[in-house]
Amino acid sequence: MKTVSEVHSAFDAHKTSPVELTSEFLVRARKSRLNAFITLCEDRALAQAKVCQEQFKSHGRVPREEFPLFGVPIGIKDVIVMDGVRTTCGSLMLENYIPPYTATAVERLERAGAIILGKLNCDEFAMGSSNENSAFGPVAHPTHPGYVSGGSSGGPAAAVAGGLCVASLGTDTGGSIRLPASFCGVVGFKPTYGRVSRSGLIAFASSLDQIGPFASTVEDCARMLDVMAGPDLRDSTSSQVPKGSWVNAISYTPEWNKIRVGIPKEYFIGGLAPAVQKAIEASLNWFRSKGAKLVELSLPHTQYSVATYYVVAVSEASSNLARFDGVRFGMRPREAADVKDLLSFYKKSRSRFGAEVKRRIILGTFALSSGYYDAFYRRACQVRRLIRDDFNRAFEKVDVIASPVSPTTAFKIGQKSKDPLEMYLNDVFTIPASLAGLPALSVPCGKDAEALPIGLHLIAPHFAEESLFSIARGFEKEFSNGS
Amino acid sequence: MAPEFETVIGLEVHCQLATETKLFCGCRAKLPKGRTVADEEPNLNTCPVCTGHPGSLPVLNKKAVELAIRAGIATSCEIRRRSVFARKNYFYPDLPKGYQISQYDQPLCKNGFLEVALVGAGLKKIRIERIHLEEDAGKSIHMPGYSLVNLNRASVPLIEIVSAPDLSSPGEAGVYLRMLYAIVTALEICDGNLQEGNFRCDANVSVRPKGSDKLGTRVEIKNINSFRFVERAIEYEALRQVELLRSGGQVIQETRTFDSDKGVTLSMRAKEEAHDYRYFPDPDLVPLTFDDAWIERIQNDLPELPRKRQDRYIVDFGLSELDASALVNSRVLTKLFEGVISAFKSALKARALDQKNISKSVVNLIISEVPRLVNETGIEVDQSKLNSTHIVELVMLQSAGVISHSSARQVLATVWGSGDRIETIVKRLGLEQVSDLSALEPIIDDVIARNAQQVAELRSGKDKVMSFLVGQVMKASQGKANPTMLSGLIKKKIGI
Numbered sequence: 001m002k003t004v005s006e007v008h009s010a011f012d013a014h015k016t017s018p019v020e021l022t023s024e025f026l027v028r029a030r031k032s033r034l035n036a037f038i039t040l041c042e043d044r045a046l047a048q049a050k051v052c053q054e055q056f057k058s059h060g061r062v063p064r065e066e067f068p069l070f071g072v073p074i075g076i077k078d079v080i081v082m083d084g085v086r087t088t089c090g091s092l093m094l095e096n097y098i099p100p101y102t103a104t105a106v107e108r109l110e111r112a113g114a115i116i117l118g119k120l121n122c123d124e125f126a127m128g129s130s131n132e133n134s135a136f137g138p139v140a141h142p143t144h145p146g147y148v149s150g151g152s153s154g155g156p157a158a159a160v161a162g163g164l165c166v167a168s169l170g171t172d173t174g175g176s177i178r179l180p181a182s183f184c185g186v187v188g189f190k191p192t193y194g195r196v197s198r199s200g201l202i203a204f205a206s207s208l209d210q211i212g213p214f215a216s217t218v219e220d221c222a223r224m225l226d227v228m229a230g231p232d233l234r235d236s237t238s239s240q241v242p243k244g245s246w247v248n249a250i251s252y253t254p255e256w257n258k259i260r261v262g263i264p265k266e267y268f269i270g271g272l273a274p275a276v277q278k279a280i281e282a283s284l285n286w287f288r289s290k291g292a293k294l295v296e297l298s299l300p301h302t303q304y305s306v307a308t309y310y311v312v313a314v315s316e317a318s319s320n321l322a323r324f325d326g327v328r329f330g331m332r333p334r335e336a337a338d339v340k341d342l343l344s345f346y347k348k349s350r351s352r353f354g355a356e357v358k359r360r361i362i363l364g365t366f367a368l369s370s371g372y373y374d375a376f377y378r379r380a381c382q383v384r385r386l387i388r389d390d391f392n393r394a395f396e397k398v399d400v401i402a403s404p405v406s407p408t409t410a411f412k413i414g415q416k417s418k419d420p421l422e423m424y425l426n427d428v429f430t431i432p433a434s435l436a437g438l439p440a441l442s443v444p445c446g447k448d449a450e451a452l453p454i455g456l457h458l459i460a461p462h463f464a465e466e467s468l469f470s471i472a473r474g475f476e477k478e479f480s481n482g483s
Numbered sequence: 484m485a486p487e488f489e490t491v492i493g494l495e496v497h498c499q500l501a502t503e504t505k506l507f508c509g510c511r512a513k514l515p516k517g518r519t520v521a522d523e524e525p526n527l528n529t530c531p532v533c534t535g536h537p538g539s540l541p542v543l544n545k546k547a548v549e550l551a552i553r554a555g556i557a558t559s560c561e562i563r564r565r566s567v568f569a570r571k572n573y574f575y576p577d578l579p580k581g582y583q584i585s586q587y588d589q590p591l592c593k594n595g596f597l598e599v600a601l602v603g604a605g606l607k608k609i610r611i612e613r614i615h616l617e618e619d620a621g622k623s624i625h626m627p628g629y630s631l632v633n634l635n636r637a638s639v640p641l642i643e644i645v646s647a648p649d650l651s652s653p654g655e656a657g658v659y660l661r662m663l664y665a666i667v668t669a670l671e672i673c674d675g676n677l678q679e680g681n682f683r684c685d686a687n688v689s690v691r692p693k694g695s696d697k698l699g700t701r702v703e704i705k706n707i708n709s710f711r712f713v714e715r716a717i718e719y720e721a722l723r724q725v726e727l728l729r730s731g732g733q734v735i736q737e738t739r740t741f742d743s744d745k746g747v748t749l750s751m752r753a754k755e756e757a758h759d760y761r762y763f764p765d766p767d768l769v770p771l772t773f774d775d776a777w778i779e780r781i782q783n784d785l786p787e788l789p790r791k792r793q794d795r796y797i798v799d800f801g802l803s804e805l806d807a808s809a810l811v812n813s814r815v816l817t818k819l820f821e822g823v824i825s826a827f828k829s830a831l832k833a834r835a836l837d838q839k840n841i842s843k844s845v846v847n848l849i850i851s852e853v854p855r856l857v858n859e860t861g862i863e864v865d866q867s868k869l870n871s872t873h874i875v876e877l878v879m880l881q882s883a884g885v886i887s888h889s890s891a892r893q894v895l896a897t898v899w900g901s902g903d904r905i906e907t908i909v910k911r912l913g914l915e916q917v918s919d920l921s922a923l924e925p926i927i928d929d930v931i932a933r934n935a936q937q938v939a940e941l942r943s944g945k946d947k948v949m950s951f952l953v954g955q956v957m958k959a960s961q962g963k964a965n966p967t968m969l970s971g972l973i974k975k976k977i978g979i
Contacts, residue, residue, distance in 0.1 A: 081536075081537065081538045087537075089537075094537070097537075099531075099536065099537070099538070100531055100536060101531050101536070101538075101539075103538060108871045187968060198538075198540060199538065199540050200537055200538040200539075201540070202537040202538045203537070203538070203767075205766075206766035206767050207766040224772070232543065234542060235540050235542075236540065236541065236542055236543065236767060236768050236769055237540075237767060237768075238768060239765070284942070315763065315764075316766055318572075318761075319570055319572055319581070319582055319761070319763070321581075322572060322574065322580065322581025322582055323535045323537065323579065323581045324537075325574065325576075325581065327576045327632070328534060328535070328632075328634075329536065330575075342575075342576070345572060357740060365761065368572070368761035369759055369761055370759045370761055373761070373763070377763060
């Protein structure tokens with residue numbers, strides 16, 4: 001069962017029940033070789049399913065208006081906290097950490113009837129593009145063993161693609177939802193910065209992080225986001241901008257001849273894998289065939305995006321991860337009991353981070369340090385503003401911007417992990433939209449010769465999720481399903 | 484202080500704001516009545532936010548901002564309409580997030596001043612460079628072989644008030660601090676509990692050749708929480724630096740603490756490493772902005788500033804500058820006084836009592852007697868059984884001639900600990916004055932009879948002798964005779 005609507009129809013037709021469905025998914029998750037889950041909360045999930053079952057009995061049908069995600073099995077990326085459920089962030093530092101509260105986004109999903117199956121594998125502290133940085137092992141590609149699932153939300157993407165959940169929650173800081181969605185062939189959506197509360201999201205880069213859904217369809221992503229989005233008093237950066245129902249909005253077909261699709265010339269300078277090039281071109285041609293106008297435009301500061309991101313994000317991360325010292329919670333090595341002073345204690349506890357996390361913390365500390373702050377952090381913030389302005393100018397002329405999600409399809413495990421810089425370049429198309437805080441998604445648009453999925457990247461103006469969902473839905477309905 | 488040197492002092496005061504809750508979460512900041520910090524079980528007054536649990540986010544306490552703005556207004560600062568919170572990053576077990584949320588290059592208030600009154604030197608303007616908001620860290624207790632961390636106070640709101648290095652002596656520093664303290668307590672910005680560390684001072688001290696305008700190397704003396712200790716610490720440190728320089732040495736920039744038992748400052752670290760706090764704007768908080776209307780409202784709702792109140796007391800109640808100043812510089816005494824005055828307002832109208840006279844008696848009791856009782860009994864005003872009503876009754880009895888002033892003091896001392904009704908105490912101690920002529924006359928007659936010489940001196944014009952005779956009557960009546968009546972009565976009896 002791949003979509004929410006299929007689940008609800010099956011319940012209404014008595015083909016299955018909440019408890020039966022949840023049990024099935026749990027069995028599948030336990031048997032799976034994808035390594036998508038770090039923790040399964042079987043008892044909790046079954047208890048929730050039982051409650052759903054009672055509600056179904058008393059209503060006589062799925063109460064979808066009150067509970068839009070009624071009985072739907074969902075997984076949560078392991079950087080998002082749940083009260084009483086182990087949350088590791090893919091790290092040894094939090095190997096046995098049990099949070100004392102639940103993230104707002106998860107609370108809202110559960111209130112909407114969702115069944116949380118467990119916590120999904122990811123790159124350590126969300127730092128990575130291939131899910132090879134997890135202390136709990138890499139996530140395997142759902143259809144191509146030996147290939148990466150993409151990262152950092154590898155677990156959430158693979159779980160949906162591999163049929164282990166109907167939908168999942170991931171997080172996106174520089175492309176960590178869109179990239180694995182593209183590699184695994186599912187839909188992944190990053191909302192406008194501020195749309196979804198970050199309360200309960202273990203921070204990597206506070207000014208970039210956003211929680212977003214993975215699903216098999218654009219519609220299900222809209223459903224998830226409808227439930228999760230909205231202001232939260234616990235998050236001072238959550239936005240007050242009102243939203244209507246996105247699920248309703250996408251039931252309307254876009255007026256294609258009124259739509260202008262922007263093609264940033266800086267994104268098409270070569271270096272794309274041929275299959276990716278072909279798939280994107282075919283997608284753009286499709287838009288044109290529907291009557292949409294393709295507009296070439298320039299985002300002149302694109303070339304500085306990756307550098308800007310890897311200064312801003314790591315700087316914020318170096319500060320956000322300072323709390324992981326083993327003193328108040330998290331892993332405190334037994335050896336630490338014998339240390340003679342504070343510095344020695346920190347040396348032992350802080351060594352529990354993986355190599356990529358340490359690398360970024362050191363980079364970030366350097367970029368913020370006295371004598372370098374102006375040249376690096378401050379400078380990067382200023383360039384970030386320019387990158388955002390590029391987009392604002394572009395959106396005066398177009399309604400949506402299209403590009404590849406990644407220059408390549410999924411690569412083999414171990415292929416790119418030797419050179420961090422090479423790994424960083426996977427995010428070259430997704431980073432700019434993150435820096436600008438824009439809503440963006442990846443929707444499947446083809447496969448390469450080895451049948452590895454390719455995703456189309458669509459970016460919309462701030463808070464224009466409605467338009468983005470509508471266009472993506474239209475594309476998916478006719479183009480995606482046709483391929 | 485050595486004649487060829489002058490001292491330069493700047494003070495940083497950390498003042499805990501009198502809010503109900505912490506700066507970024509809903510945990511309690513105010514202690515329940517009658518409890519101290521030491522009474523509270525460790526680490527129970529916490530939540531995921533103030534313990535820095537992963538995924539938690541700060542949400543700003545509006546009242547804290549209001550109180551910080553009040554402090555800015557009271558010290559004539561510019562209030563920035565847009566200010567930014569910054570992270571001050573360093574590692575320490577009692578700093579839960581590994582950074583303190585503070586303000587760096589865009590603090591809430593700046594460029595203010597206080598005019599301190601110096602004895603024999605008039606008013607001196609001490610500039611206040613900035614006032615900013617920040618959260619407090621938790622508390623560490625170091626034991627042999629291990630340390631304990633208590634996060635109950637972590638993230639309570641503070642303002643840091645930074646003065647320019649305009650102070651020139653320990654005495655000036657003391658006056659400045661006391662004035663600042665009076666203001667923040669009078670305006671209810673801070674509860675002013677020195678034992679609980681509500682009001683802490685770091686002193687930056689340096690010396691330089693007299694007349695020079697270059698600043699010497701400064702030393703920071705941290706966390707002094709008594710005014711007296713601040714003065715002594717500065718005095719010691721200035722001399723220490725002078726000795727050092729005189730003997731050809733150099734002052735090292737460092738942080739020291741004050742050992743109050745020995746009266747010396749001590750180096751905190753053998754090797755001082757300058758901290759790089761890597762300040763950057765906190766991305767979890769949006770810039771703080773507000774409009775003029777809100778500031779105006781805060782200004783209008785401001786409790787009365789001590790200086791204004793002092794002037795009011797002088798004008799409305801005929802108090803002397805000295806008495807008025809003594810009242811306004813103590814929040815508890817002011818409270819007592821205001822309580823008495825409002826109780827009297829109705830009484831005054833009803834019985835057309837003499838306002839100025841009453842005030843004098845009231846003030847006498849409050850300014851002289853109350854502090855003395857605090858000193859003698861060790862019980863604070865708030866914890867004693869005394870309230871404004873007691874004082875009202877005492878003064879009424881005094882003005883009606885029922886008891887003498889010295890008896891009133893005695894009754895006050897009794898009610899301080901017992902809380903009994905004034906009437907009861909007066910009767911129990913037999914303190915009613917005797918104003919009844921039939922009771923007094925025999926005593927006066929007796930005194931006149933026994934002191935013929937003094938009576939004769941009085942007749943011959945030596946007025947001074949009157950007080951002796953009055954004293955004799957008082958003695959003979961065991962202090963119960965109404966002294967105000969006596970000289971008149973004696974004169975009548977003698978026939979002058």
